[in-house]
Amino acid sequence: MSPQRPGGGPRSDAPEETLTLGTPVPGARPDSERPSGNTQEDTSRVGAIASPPPGRVLAERYTVLDVLGHGGFGLVISAYDVRLNRRVALKLLRPVWSLESDDADQVRLLREAQAMARLNHPNVVHVYDSGRLEDESVFIAMEYVEGRTLLQWLRQQPRPWREVLRAFLEAGRGLAAAHDAGLVHRDFKPENVLVGEDGRVRVTDFGLAQAAHGSGTDDAPEAAPLPRTWTEPLTESGKVVGTPRYMAPEQLQGRAVDARTDLYGFCVALYEGLYGVRPFAGDTFGAILDARVAERVIPPPPDSEVPAWVARAVLRGLKADPLQRPASMRELLLELEDDPEQRRRARLRAAVLAGGGVLLLVTAVWGWLRQEAPASPCVGMEGRLAGVWDARLRERLQEVMAQTGLPQASDTFGRAAGLLDAYAAGWVKQRAEACEQARQEWAEQPHRLAALREYCLERRRGQLGALTELLVKEPDPKLVGGAVQAVQSLPPLSDCADARLLTAQVPPPEDPEVRARVEAFQLKEDRLEALHRAGRYKEGLAFAEALRPEVKSLGYPPLQGKFLYWHAMHLDGAGDYRGAESLLREVLVLAAQGRDAMLESRAWSFLVTEVGARQARYAEALWLELPLLAAAERLGDDQHLAVALETLGTVRWMTGEHERSREYYERALALLEKASAPESLDRANLLNNLGNVLMDQGQHAEAREHFERALAIKQRLLGDEHPSIAVTLNNLGIIHEELGEYALAQAHHERALAMRRKTLGPEHPMVASSLTNLGDVLLARGHLEEALEHHQRALALKQQTLGAGHPSVATSYASLGEVLAALEQHGRAREHFEHALALRERMQGADPTEAAEVSALLGRTLVRLGRWDEAARHLQRVRDTGERVEASDPRLLALARFGLGELHLARRQPTLAMPLLERSLEHLPVRVRAEAWWTLARALWDGGTERPRAVELATRAREHYRQAGNERKLALVSQWLLSHSGSNASGPRQADGAGAR
Template sequence: MREPKQEESTAGLGEARTVGNPRPAPAEGERPTEHTPPASGSGGFHVAPGHALAGRYTVLDVLGQGGMGVVLAAYDARLDRRVALKLVRSREADGGGDGLAQVRMVREAQSMARLNHPHVVSVYDAGTLEDGSVFIAMEYVQGQTLRSWCQHTPPRHWREVIGAYLDAGRGLAAAHAAGLVHRDFKPDNVLVGEDGRVRVTDFGLARAGSAPGDTARPVTAIPASALQAPLTLPGSVLGTPAYMAPELLQGQTANVCSDVYAFCASLHEALHGRVPFPMDSMASILRLKEGQPPVPPEDSQVPAWVSRAISQGLHPDPMQRPGSLEQVLRRLEDDPEARRRTWLRMGGLAVSVALLAGLAVWTWGRQQGPGCESLERRLEGVWDAPVKARVTRAMEATGLPYAKDTARRVERLLDGYTQAWVKQRVEVCQETAAHPAAPRSQSLALLREACLERRRSQLQAFTGLLGRGPDPELVDKAVPVAQALPPLEYCADVQALLAAVPPPEDPQVRARVEALQARVEPLAVLLSAGKYEEGLVLSEQLLPQVEPVGHAPLNARTLLLRARLQEGAGDYKGSENTVLRAISEAARGRDAVLAAQAWNLRLLLVGIRQARPKDAEVLAPMVETVVELAGDEATRADSLQVRGRLLDNVGQFEQAREHYERVLSLRERLHGKSHLQVALALTDLGNVLRRMGRLAEAKERLERALAIQQDTVGPTHVTVAQSLATLGIVFTGLGQFEEARARHERALDIMEKALGPDHPQTATLLAELGNVLQDLGRYEEARARHERALAILEKALGPEHPNVSKVLTSLGIALAGLGRYEDARLRFERALAIQEKTFGPEHLDVAVVLVNVGGVLADLGRYEEARARLERALGVLEKVLGPQHPALSIPLTLLGRALTHLGRYEEAQRRLERALALQQQPEEHAGLAEPLTGLGLLQLARGRPAAAVPLLERASRLAPEEAATETRFVLARALWESKQDRPRALELATRAQKDWQRRGNAPRLAEVSQWLASRR
């Protein structure tokens, strides 16, 4: 007769998890660019501001109209943000057609949604409206088209134009890397935001790229009758003729080479004010197959090397064009003037600097003259007033409730960082000036200068990332990334600098290495900021440039950063392959610290990400040895954290605790006691203490972690919400349910405001709150929370995701609390099937669900089935947690009660006494109430009601007020049957009757009502 509840958070929902990305919020006062070039006609649309579409989009304004449809500014009520809504009227809606418009629109949404790149417009949603028209909801961009941007007055310099097209080309190249062909690239389909970021859009004609020999159905060729027609041919040709490759106009299939042509045609027009070939008709376009490369205007200021790069991409024969857009971009980046400047700089260094760590790219510092104070100017454009203003605007434009506070915190952190940077940079300059003839001092000064400049490169990458536009994900991670910037103290550590791998001796190679290092450093910022896909694109571009230089340490660092980005993106196998290459290169370059970091990542990938504990067990001693040889404290702390989590995962909690304690000590020594890395170590430590049943210690560690986070990122940050939820679990374990409820409600409020009501993280916190409401006996409220959480997670993650099974378990407990035992059993059985399919039959989470299945089977009177399930659960838990874990008291208690109903009293006694012993602590607590109640029921079953009374009196005192109903009723029965205090027995039973009536538990209400009726 148990009251179902979840005493421990072993079901896994106890720990707040990060699922998915935060949503962007609307920016006040924005006016987006026209996503479609203006044209006459609206395609039949008459949508007024205020009109609602698709049940969630409120029209704000018309942004642009064209032959195929209209683009609207709209407000997305579901995700609380502005979007650009593109509508296309289907031919079916007008009484005919073949549905191509709908197909193309859906293809556009699918194509763009597959891309996650800073130079590609993001797509959020797509669907069909009631009238049959199709819509796409996409990123709301404030700015103008690339065509409008290029038509600026006064005219833009050719270098500025090429810079914008290089960004657009990177977005288009990312599409190609994803297997997509745009098919309609032109300046009208590229947007330039007010933040300066260039984005490619309108992938409506995109499709999966085809390899040579592709048998896909080609585009229909232009009919002969159309050859003399004007250029505007709506519906006849898929694309814009002025930018289409000749082969497309003759019906061949589009591919990367045709996109290369379109890109080069667009750039030619932007630089010279006209398209590559004079065109009045389709026939003139087709004749270009027989023509010569386009000739730039005589007065053009564009250098010949640029025109050559463009002409190669405009070759009539696609086999003669560059095979990829990356080749075109490299040629446009290969400025001979810049190469000459680099050559002169390297030549001067070769003559004037013959020192171990001579760094060509920073010789300017020694040419500044007598004063070193001007070095502060090195931070112009990196962290100065305009950059600060741009970063603040970008953050606040996300609309996140804590954006303004986060911007202030980031500004304080970066102000301190840059002040320390300038101080050290001036010291280096003064040291160089004071000891011009001291080779060792000069060499050390150059090493310090190189170290500081690498730090500046990372800082510049970070501030550039923050200031490029509204990005809620970046706001969430801004403070942690700022704290994670490489410490400047290292640049003043003589021993560390001299122990580092020296740069190449050849001055030309050395200059190339240092220049590439400055380009590699932004990968670390993208990694810290969670921009994994963007970082992977950049690393793929950098590796072909880094590898030919042959400098093993630089190659190893680039490979390691790529491996970490792959791990962040979930490509664990790819990451493992890359990290093996990084290990080899680090060894070849004699970089012990980098080698240790790479081995540590491999252990994480093998043991945790890919769940290969036996392989990890073999690797761990090797990793420990390599880390010790490296002698780097930060790397040692990271390694201890990974090994602690490995031990934690396999239930070796005491060993895991020892590792986490060492991590905490190291990080406090490295960062002080108020750093987010310290909070992370405290959280790991608190969670393992919770799993060990040491709840008071866990509470102390987790409250310390929460205090650090609130002070560092602010009280309304999503990280704070996650920590509040974890702390709430500990209060639940301590039986302090109102304290737990308050933490969970505050966490939920933060998360809903930050991420919205339908985000998976919000669902997780809803389920946690539901668990606490169950412990308070508020089962109907709990059921509502769990039903809502389940709907969110099933939609976001799919019906068979492990997180769905955890909410199913919690929902089953709520239903059991309402007396709906069969409904509860069905939820438990579904959860069990998901867990067994995901983790196998002997996983901890499987055992937790088995405990609940056993409990509800007992409630249904199916005691033998209940016993079998509980025995199996107990076996798994003993194997995973060990025989002395307090969590074992739950299945032991339920098993003892099932055995009692089966008349197996001796076995029941042993199980219940063991459950009671596992819960014993120096002070009495709520966890003792369940096994004491079970022992009381056993004494009643044996006909010993007097012996049951003291057990049940003690249980009644310990049980939380809202969770003691069953204990009171069992005590009433014992008092009545022992004839000790029958008036009190009736009082207790009446109180239980009212409780079960209030909670809506019909079976329990019927039982107690029948008992009372027979005794009055």
């Protein structure tokens, strides 16, 4: 058995309500618009219905707090959700309000709920719940946003054009997310956009949304099937809905709409926000439509500071013909983000980075940038984490975890959210420090380093955002199991403050075009990393395969290398070790081409793991020891060196070099304790590995101490149900077996097996490992049929996933041989031992004691088959090997002596058997010791000496089998004792035997 590793505000009219308008008859246009909220009829209708009083409970969970507002379609109140302990916004539509529209308003409200619930984006107001109340009112429960509408925000104070544009860009991203989901808003306007106190912009009021006839995006993901109410007409023929002031010509004419219709409304609102005037004149419906069709745009104020490139992008969006507008919101957003001034600054920064030694140029450029920057650009860095990790996402994470229904969900949320809070706080602190450092003209560190630090932290922000986006996407039981470890695996922020590591990293490309393409792709790479951190290997592999043509077309080695590294990580997680190895060899070439020392060090460590620990090509893995250590030493970072040492310690352990392995592990542990927190998962893994070495050296008590310390760290960090716990449970199970505590061993292995099946899938190599170890315990307990079944399933799974020549396959053959021998099927047992031995002997660089252990098992089986000479040859070879390694591990020699003692006893040579059996007892593994007691008891009895001691030893063996629950052996030894105790326990040779002793 082997333990496993393993420009100003708008001057605009009061906000309009959404209108329902008659579609114009061909050849004629209506001459006026009828605002639904301005007629006496509408006012009386809204005023006639009182809102629910404060304190009333709706839908058995929402306690009414206050009225927030009302409009043409509903009443909005604030309420307290007693189930999830949070404040929400409830939008209500009473049946009496919609009598004139044949229930269309209720259908519209349900559409709003369905639309928004399908979206999960930081720039869209989140919908929690929807339904009907006791009086058949329709309601939706939404995220309560402390803040104001975008229109109120614009009117609050004059705002620079950049600030206005930034807000609209966020709203545009929310619209783009809706379009990606196959939805068109149809009523985008500043009143339907909220600006929270946290600064984040959110689009709301999707009550007029409908399924897009065409989203305008060729690469939009396939949308989920639409609910029935989405495919039914909302209004009767001859009706259009929306707010004319922001409607596109096709919408005003009642024609089909798509994403470009929303784009038009967005550009109307953006024009108003930037210039403070409407883009089109007209006070009637007909005048509005004529101006839009003729594209008679009101010129901007002559004193406007809005640059021409922004105006061009907005005017493209105001084209009457939808085909002449940008094809999608994302295309428009890219235009609005493509600031020539920013590109010029990027070129200057790149020049600075390329010529790091030209201090005067550096100082001049950074001084100029300081003049351009706001007075306090380093204040409020927490705002940069809006939509990355903020209060809304924290709430969303709690919600999706609770929705899994898992008992550990609440505990996992607390742990994961706490870690994310700490990571975010650390990022804000470091980002502000880096910003101040960059602003100081005569900082002690060079400005090039300050720029690299800012770049590093922005990469960390992207990686954090990719992970949190994945965690809050949907309820996923697997993510509950892996959330804490996923957050723990985020790259450390400390790297961004380490000058040595910053200069070892590859700076961003100097060419602005290449840099823009690389930065765009990095968002996808961040998602690939996040999928791995979350343990979603199959999804990650599919994503990686889809990205390979794109990353290849970039032709940028540093990015290609990192991408292939994470692709290999997914292959390893899925159990495809050969595929991972192949990609890692490509990564090493790309790392050298890109001069990425950090990636090179990581790739060498990972390659050694794949070749050695995963595929058991130990000799080849040891040939890679020098380049691995050289790459880690050259990088000069303690944590990377610790990873390298741990990797090599694992290979040395697997080749039986226990002292060398222990040395590597202890050096790695010392480096980690100096470089990281004592409660880190890396430290727990090293403690686990050290326990493996100590266990193989027979130091079981010390090994158990290491395993228990590792388990305690993991449980504090991850909880009790995390899959990483399975590794330590597995090894503790082995320790308990070695100590003869079989019930505890079985419980540990069964729990580890269940965890691995649940988190890794039933066909993962680690599942086979747990099956093997559980089968060994069942054998020790005499449950032979169950043990046989477990080992047969383990063997088939290992052959399928690891290949027929893997050493773990040899382990399964040997274990099956032991079970067959216990079933007294010695011929079949011999075949399995011979197959296992042949596999062991073909492995170059493998631990020679492993082949010798199989030879010992084979030799003992040959004894039972009466093939004594053949048995003697095998057992003598075991003895020779055991004598060579006795100083480091005396157990093999003990096994050889035990087998030779059995051979002499079979040959009716008890006097030759007794000294061999006596000497074997001290170092035999516990699981074999009871067998040795009974064998020695029989030798003593048959030799006619010390028969009371023979009975004592047999009694001790019987008690061992009783405690183990091995009914077969218990019955056999009990029967022997019945026939060999009593008066026959003493004889004429007892005194001689005693005197001889």
